[in-house]
Amino acid sequence: MTTAAPAAATTILPPRRLIARTLGAPGAVAGSIILAVLVFGAIFAPLLSPFDPNATRVCPRLAAPSFTHFFGCDLFGRDIFSRILYGARLSLAVGLLTVAISLVAGTIFGMVIAFLGGRVDRIGVRLLDVMLGFPAIVLAILIVAVLGVGAFNAALAVGISGIPRIARVIRSATLTLVGREFVESARAVGASQTRILRRHLLPNLLPIVIVLGSLDLGGAILSTATLSFLGLGAQPPTSEWGAMLSAGREFMRYAPWTMIFPGLALFLAVMSVNLVGDRLSHVLDPRASGHG
Amino acid sequence: MAEAPLLAVESLSVAMGVTPVLEDVSFRIAPGETLGLVGESGCGKSVTALSIMRLLPNPPGRIIGGRILFDGTDMLSLDIGALRAIRGDRIGMIFQEPMTSLNPVYTIGDQIGESLIFHRGMNGRTARSETAKLLDLVGIPAARNQLDRYPHELSGGQRQRVMIAIALACRPRLLIADEPTTALDVTVQAQILDLIGRLRHELGMAVLLITHDLGVVAEFCDRVAVMYAGRIVEEAPAAQLFKQPRHRYTEALLHTMPAANPPGRKLPSISGTVPAPADRGEGCIFAPRCGFAIPRCANELPPLTEPPHRLRCWNPA
Amino acid sequence: MTMPWFIRRILGIVPTLFLTWSIVFGVLQLIPGDPVMLALGGTPASDEVLDNERRRLGLDQPVYIQYLTFLKKMAVGDLGNGYSSKQPVSEMIAARMRPSLELALGGLLVGIVLGVALGIAAGLRPHGWIDTAMMSSALVGVSLPSFWIGMLLIYVFGLQLEWVPILGDGIDALILPSITIGLFLAGGLARLIRSALIETMTQDYIRTAHSKGLSAVRVVAKHAMRNAIIPPITLLGLQFAVLIGGAVVTERVFARAGLGSMLIDAVLTKDIPLVQGLVVYTTTAYIVINLLLELLYGIVDPRIRSRRA
Numbered sequence: 001m002t003t004a005a006p007a008a009a010t011t012i013l014p015p016r017r018l019i020a021r022t023l024g025a026p027g028a029v030a031g032s033i034i035l036a037v038l039v040f041g042a043i044f045a046p047l048l049s050p051f052d053p054n055a056t057r058v059c060p061r062l063a064a065p066s067f068t069h070f071f072g073c074d075l076f077g078r079d080i081f082s083r084i085l086y087g088a089r090l091s092l093a094v095g096l097l098t099v100a101i102s103l104v105a106g107t108i109f110g111m112v113i114a115f116l117g118g119r120v121d122r123i124g125v126r127l128l129d130v131m132l133g134f135p136a137i138v139l140a141i142l143i144v145a146v147l148g149v150g151a152f153n154a155a156l157a158v159g160i161s162g163i164p165r166i167a168r169v170i171r172s173a174t175l176t177l178v179g180r181e182f183v184e185s186a187r188a189v190g191a192s193q194t195r196i197l198r199r200h201l202l203p204n205l206l207p208i209v210i211v212l213g214s215l216d217l218g219g220a221i222l223s224t225a226t227l228s229f230l231g232l233g234a235q236p237p238t239s240e241w242g243a244m245l246s247a248g249r250e251f252m253r254y255a256p257w258t259m260i261f262p263g264l265a266l267f268l269a270v271m272s273v274n275l276v277g278d279r280l281s282h283v284l285d286p287r288a289s290g291h292g
Numbered sequence: 293m294a295e296a297p298l299l300a301v302e303s304l305s306v307a308m309g310v311t312p313v314l315e316d317v318s319f320r321i322a323p324g325e326t327l328g329l330v331g332e333s334g335c336g337k338s339v340t341a342l343s344i345m346r347l348l349p350n351p352p353g354r355i356i357g358g359r360i361l362f363d364g365t366d367m368l369s370l371d372i373g374a375l376r377a378i379r380g381d382r383i384g385m386i387f388q389e390p391m392t393s394l395n396p397v398y399t400i401g402d403q404i405g406e407s408l409i410f411h412r413g414m415n416g417r418t419a420r421s422e423t424a425k426l427l428d429l430v431g432i433p434a435a436r437n438q439l440d441r442y443p444h445e446l447s448g449g450q451r452q453r454v455m456i457a458i459a460l461a462c463r464p465r466l467l468i469a470d471e472p473t474t475a476l477d478v479t480v481q482a483q484i485l486d487l488i489g490r491l492r493h494e495l496g497m498a499v500l501l502i503t504h505d506l507g508v509v510a511e512f513c514d515r516v517a518v519m520y521a522g523r524i525v526e527e528a529p530a531a532q533l534f535k536q537p538r539h540r541y542t543e544a545l546l547h548t549m550p551a552a553n554p555p556g557r558k559l560p561s562i563s564g565t566v567p568a569p570a571d572r573g574e575g576c577i578f579a580p581r582c583g584f585a586i587p588r589c590a591n592e593l594p595p596l597t598e599p600p601h602r603l604r605c606w607n608p609a
Numbered sequence: 610m611t612m613p614w615f616i617r618r619i620l621g622i623v624p625t626l627f628l629t630w631s632i633v634f635g636v637l638q639l640i641p642g643d644p645v646m647l648a649l650g651g652t653p654a655s656d657e658v659l660d661n662e663r664r665r666l667g668l669d670q671p672v673y674i675q676y677l678t679f680l681k682k683m684a685v686g687d688l689g690n691g692y693s694s695k696q697p698v699s700e701m702i703a704a705r706m707r708p709s710l711e712l713a714l715g716g717l718l719v720g721i722v723l724g725v726a727l728g729i730a731a732g733l734r735p736h737g738w739i740d741t742a743m744m745s746s747a748l749v750g751v752s753l754p755s756f757w758i759g760m761l762l763i764y765v766f767g768l769q770l771e772w773v774p775i776l777g778d779g780i781d782a783l784i785l786p787s788i789t790i791g792l793f794l795a796g797g798l799a800r801l802i803r804s805a806l807i808e809t810m811t812q813d814y815i816r817t818a819h820s821k822g823l824s825a826v827r828v829v830a831k832h833a834m835r836n837a838i839i840p841p842i843t844l845l846g847l848q849f850a851v852l853i854g855g856a857v858v859t860e861r862v863f864a865r866a867g868l869g870s871m872l873i874d875a876v877l878t879k880d881i882p883l884v885q886g887l888v889v890y891t892t893t894a895y896i897v898i899n900l901l902l903e904l905l906y907g908i909v910d911p912r913i914r915s916r917r918a
């Protein structure tokens with residue numbers, strides 16, 4: 001017997017193979033292409049956008065789409081195309097932030113209560129159940145009520161309201177791990193609790209965490225845009241799709257493009273992320289690979 | 293068999309997807325007669341039974357040839373309405389799995405009465421009192437308050453009795469019993485068989501009794517058909533088949549019966565396994581496992597001879 | 610003597626309610642700023658006025674006393690008074706319940722009709738064209754922003770074709786918002802019905818039902834549906850619970866003055882008692898409907914009844 005506990009194997013494929021397998025389905029290919037275009041547009045928004053997104057009167061109010069203003073103009077004479085490009089930046093960044101919050105907090109919470117077990121676990125599960133009893137949007141709104149409106153706070157609210165779902169999945173995944181041999185032997189050789197959590201449990205949970213994150217990202221983008229649409233997220237004049245839709249709602253009789261294009265951008269972003277995430281979760285399927 | 297048969301299965305062939313599972317299966321059952329259908333598990337007994345009622349799961353099951361004459365009408369050419377008029381009314385069926393064959397969310401009274409209401413046009417009250425009588429008939433005592441019980445409250449044996457009550461509700465002329473006792477305890481098995489045996493005489497119905505237990509057949513059946521890998525290989529009056537089995541497979545099956553062996557010794561089994569449909573050659577399918585195979589057996593399919601003792605073998609005992 | 614299963618279930622929600630209300634209370638305690646200032650709506654006031662107001666709202670008490678008072682009041686349905694209107698919150702909720710309830714019922718109706726029809730069609734013919742179309746569009750469906758769909762419906766059917774009014778209290782003004790909600794409900798419902806039905810149709814008791822000579826319609830409607838119905842009922846019940854608390858987004862799109870838009874306004878104006886009252890109302894409705902669902906399972910499936918007994 002050596003003193004080192006056997007290292008736990010993970011199921012994460014090398015990145016090249018992962019990408020190759022993820023692209024093995026037409027939906028995922030379409031999703032990746034759309035997503036790549038959006039990410040490209042988001043990163044290079046300052047270079048690509050023909051106008052300053054916040055500059056007013058670059059065109060006539062509510063002007064129809066044309067060769068200079070691809071998606072038309074809004075009430076203040078701002079170029080909608082430019083605003084959508086900058087909106088992509090915000091939506092993708094906010095989506096990632098949101099998912100990161102849910103994942104980090106949810107994983108830690110779920111892992112720790114499952115690992116400690118006993119009363120901690122019982123109380124933790126009870127708390128999760130109660131939190132899951134709140135309709136997701138109501139929970140997010142409640143948190144906004146505390147934090148105040150704004151793009152960052154909306155992301156925080158959606159992120160926090162996503163914690164219980166993640167925590168619950170991670171908890172059950174952890175439970176199946178703590179009884180396993182490699183954890184037992186780590187305990188036997190006297191590894192500290194934090195070391196077991198970090199070195200043995202976390203790496204094995206990683207595939208599930210990635211799957212959960214990839215499945216959640218689309219919903220996170222949608223939820224934060226929803227909060228902005230409701231006036232609880234990004235505030236004018238920020239270029240944000242949900243906020244643009246909310247403004248476009250007023251004028252759709254005269255200028256339907258003010259709501260068609262931001263909505264389309266939001267829809268395509270969420271769908272492309274979902275298509276890729278769905279495929280990725282199939283490839284990584286933690287149940288099929290036994291995450292061990 | 294001078295009488296017109298109640299059921300005549302003629303050259304029935306069935307495929308599951310592209311795999312043939314029944315080939316050229318023929319047999320007859322006279323009114324009031326009991327035919328045993330025996331063979332190892334997987335040889336196509338259930339598929340035969342389900343085909344008669346046209347209950348094969350489709351996909352993948354397909355009847356690809358043959359005729360099934362019930363009382364002179366071809367079941368395979370009936371439209372769905374006429375077929376439904378026969379199902380449950382003139383042919384009753386019980387299945388191998390009493391635990392799952394009853395619907396868990398309806399009372400047994402409801403499930404038995406259903407066919408009476410549908411086929412006999414009874415109203416709820418008449419059906420209920422008739423159902424109580426049926427439960428008495430199948431030996432579930434204190435029938436009245438049993439009507440409102442749910443399947444999960446009953447034992448396996450009781451559930452199979454309920455299944456029998458369902459099958460017999462409309463006094464069918466033919467009962468198809470597909471391994472009715474296989475899933476039950478030994479003591480319960482005997483009771484259920486006794487019950488079927490008794491009711492068969494009381495109601496004067498014919499029975500197709502499917503089993504892989506030759507002991508049951510010996511006690512119970514007028515005639516026996518032996519199936520192997522989707523084909524009938526031998527068929528004869530029960531007494532004759534047990535006294536003088538002629539097919540080598542039947543012979544081998546008989547050797548595996550407990551009664552044929554000294555008590556306490558491990559029962560022999562037939563060596564080898566049934567070849568998968570893809571691996572079957574031109575000749576007799578049993579040839580690879582047969583101790584008496586002659587060269588011809590491997591190359592040429594033996595034909596089935598005529599009644600009363602039908603046989604599909606080149607080198608019979 | 611043991612309690613009947615349903616009494617035990619009913620008593621079982623008490624701790625859940627208590628915990629839920631506690632979380633609402635706790636979360637709202639975190640709101641930065643002096644509640645008295647919020648209650649006065651930011652109008653400048655002397656210290657004396659502030660102190661009086663503080664005492665009147667019970668905010669001079671220690672937090673745990675406030676908490677106990679809160680729980681006691683919630684238990685008897687006293688949700689306090691709104692900051693801006695000074696009206697009892699329970700009355701404000703009651704006054705706005707109708708538009709939300711109408712919309713919930715309308716959305717549910719559209720969702721059920723569409724979802725059940727599609728779910729059965731797909732479930733009875735797995736891999737048939739309806740099923741294939743449905744399953745391959747599922748991901749598209751969940752990616753659609755409901756407020757965008759709502760606006761497109763308004764634009765096409767309200768503004769361009771002028772088939773339906775886009776505003777008003779009439780039943781015809783309910784059509785588009787109901788469709789907006791119903792479409793999303795139908796997607797989830799159809800998928801649940803489909804999978805439950807596919808699973809149920811392969812059960813042995815379905816074969817038994819056919820062997821009795823029953824018609825295909827009767828086999829599906831009686832023998833399969835009752836077994837396949839629990840997951841769809843759960844989804845519908847919980848969606849309904851969310852909707853009676855106000856379809857926040859749809860109400861906003863169609864400018865309906867229901868509980869959902871009231872919640873948004875309350876958050877924006879920092880009307881804490883109103884936010885608190887609305888969230889308590891919504892979550893309580895959710896919990897109670899959950900309970901009713903469980904009682905319903907017991908009626909639908911006798912095995913659940915006896916397991917709990």
Ligand SMILES: Nc1ncnc2c1ncn2[C@@H]1O[C@H](COP(=O)(O)OP(=O)(O)O)[C@@H](O)[C@H]1O
Pocket residue numbers: 308313331332333334335336337338339340349352
């Ligand atoms: N639903 C089905 N799908 C595919 N194959 C089946 C199905 N039912 C039966 N089979 C195949 O048909 C053959 C005969 O099965 P069966 O009639 O059930 O045998 P048994 O004699 O044990 O009743 C077997 O090879 C079995 O694998």
Ligand SMILES: [Mg+2]
Pocket residue numbers: 334337338339388470471
């Ligand atoms: Mg069988």
